[in-house]
Amino acid sequence: MPSARLLTYAQRAENHHNPAAKALLETIGRKKSNLCVSVDVTKQADFLRIIDVVGPYICLVKTHVDVIEDFEFSMIDRLKELSAKHDFLIFEDRKFADIGNTVALQYSSGVYKISSWSHITNAHPIPGPGIITGLSSIGTPLGRGLILLAEMSSKGTLASGAYTSQAVQMARAHRDFVIGFIAMRRMDGVGAEGLDSTDLANEDFLILTPGVGLDAKGDSMGQQYRTPREVVLESGCDVIIVGRGIYGKGNDADIQAQAERYRKEGWAAYEERISVQAS
Numbered sequence: 001m002p003s004a005r006l007l008t009y010a011q012r013a014e015n016h017h018n019p020a021a022k023a024l025l026e027t028i029g030r031k032k033s034n035l036c037v038s039v040d041v042t043k044q045a046d047f048l049r050i051i052d053v054v055g056p057y058i059c060l061v062k063t064h065v066d067v068i069e070d071f072e073f074s075m076i077d078r079l080k081e082l083s084a085k086h087d088f089l090i091f092e093d094r095k096f097a098d099i100g101n102t103v104a105l106q107y108s109s110g111v112y113k114i115s116s117w118s119h120i121t122n123a124h125p126i127p128g129p130g131i132i133t134g135l136s137s138i139g140t141p142l143g144r145g146l147i148l149l150a151e152m153s154s155k156g157t158l159a160s161g162a163y164t165s166q167a168v169q170m171a172r173a174h175r176d177f178v179i180g181f182i183a184m185r186r187m188d189g190v191g192a193e194g195l196d197s198t199d200l201a202n203e204d205f206l207i208l209t210p211g212v213g214l215d216a217k218g219d220s221m222g223q224q225y226r227t228p229r230e231v232v233l234e235s236g237c238d239v240i241i242v243g244r245g246i247y248g249k250g251n252d253a254d255i256q257a258q259a260e261r262y263r264k265e266g267w268a269a270y271e272e273r274i275s276v277q278a279s
């Protein structure tokens with residue numbers, strides 16, 4: 001099988017067994033959108049309104065549910081309705097980072113019961129493989145998928161070099177549940193020294209990439225932005241994650257226009273990637 005970078009999203013969907021990865025790839029192909037919008041606002045009403053506006057243009061909504069000040073669980077029911085109405089998946093950016101037993105409780109229980117509604121969540125590899133075992137004990141029976149943070153978009157991140165390689169190695173040992181990475185580039189071949197090349201050829205981790213913006217290079221707190229073209233075409237990433245570049249742009253009409261703008265840019269970069277590889 002050729003590298004996942006050379007394949008269409010639809011072709012890759014066929015090779016995935018994890019239900020969340022398969023559904024995400026199918027959605028991307030169906031909607032012609034590799035755009036994930038991150039909706040980092042603090043009021044339920046704003047959260048739901050923005051998602052209803054951007055819904056037609058996205059494959060995935062990324063949430064930080066713990067920043068919602070007036071949270072009630074009924075908001076999750078509304079979010080699920082929007083997910084069905086507009087055909088997108090849900091990714092709670094929880095960044096779990098504790099021992100397996102604790103993360104299993106944090107994932108399944110408490111106020112948010114993340115595993116009950118979020119198709120995809122993520123975790124830092126810092127605690128070691130037990131974090132995957134813990135999250136998988138809850139998420140696998142529900143058909144969920146896990147993303148490991150192999151890299152970050154922020155200036156001075158410690159997630160680099162050997163840490164990144166070890167994150168990829170941890171994922172390889174749990175390919176049923178770990179569906180990909182937060183990373184700034186493809187992880188093909190990273191940490192793969194001594195591994196069988198035929199096994200690596202079948203590897204297809206999804207690369208979800210934050211730090212995407214068309215109008216700014218960064219913020220005052222270390223965030224760094226690259227364009228959809230740099231991220232998808234040059235670095236081979238699969239999903240662009242955009243927050244303030246979309247929801248921070250004014251009224252609903254502006255937000256809608258930005259969502260369509262990023263969708264188009266992300267999709268054009270993917271189409272160019274595929275055609276460059278094919279020629």
Ligand code: 5BU
Pocket residue numbers: 038040064093149151152153154182210211212223241242243244245
């Ligand atoms: P922004 O408004 O586009 O800068 O928001 C980016 C979002 O992605 C925000 O929710 C962050 O928490 C998230 N993020 C990130 O920016 N960089 C990372 O490395 C990871 C997550 Br992991």
